[in-house]
Amino acid sequence: MTIDIRTFKIPQSVLVVIHTPALDVLLIERADAPGFWQSVTGSKDTEDEAFATTAAREVFEETGLDTRAPGHVLTDWGLENVYEIYPQWRHRYAPGVVRNTERLFGLCIPRPLPVTLSPREHRAQIWLPWVEAAERCFSPSNAEAVLQLPHRQSPQ
Template sequence: MQLAKPYKIPESVLVVIHTPDLQVLLIERADHPGYWQSVTGSKDFIDEPAAETARREVLEETGFEADAPGAQLRDWELANVYEIYPHWRHRYAPGVTRNTEHVFGLCLPQPLPPRLAPREHLAWMWLPWHEAADRCFSPSNAEAILQLPRFAAGAS
């Protein structure tokens, strides 16, 4: 007998992976080809700190260690609350329609090739920040990338 998969927790992270010169990594969703995004993912358990979720998701989706020498993970202290797309609501408990997304930036010293999880992503590309924002299917992801110059300047 197969156990039912637990519902997703409606709290997630968005991690904009970038370089000091504001190149941004985008990855293409396997379940929706043509949908480009930054690293995203939900908490595994309700008390999981958002920074731990960010580290775990970056590792799972790209193979990058967020705490590696030269890498800098920063909590942008932004939270987006948005309506969950209807075609993804079945993943959440009945009646859950909104998600809270915590935004992080991960600065890498240079563009690196990620090791994608093939069940999750098909392809990757590094783009200048303004082009990356235009490519994102998610409005909150595009908005986060458009704020990158402000957050990257604050990191120095």
């Protein structure tokens, strides 16, 4: 008898738009889907993990940036998107799970910084002005989050 001990992803995640006060936005390219540019994303590790904890962990894992560093401000936007999980990634979730709830955050940092990517997750990085960044995002919910930046952050 074979026991399946796979751990499925929890269908609750974060999207963290990393940006500067001048509204330059960091995008990272997925390693498993070249050409798919996005902000930092990631699922909760446990059902009871706070979204803010997930956001800070995912930012560090995917970029090496510490959300608590001087001048860095992580903000929970208090918004959630519910969307259908892309078919190519449904195998990561329990059978029958097709929808994900995504909590939106912003991380404002003083200036564009080089980041340390996790090579198993991402292959490239780019800083772009917010409108160009929104146009480059493969995910409509990510693009919409980037387009909200002027309402969330005053340019300096």
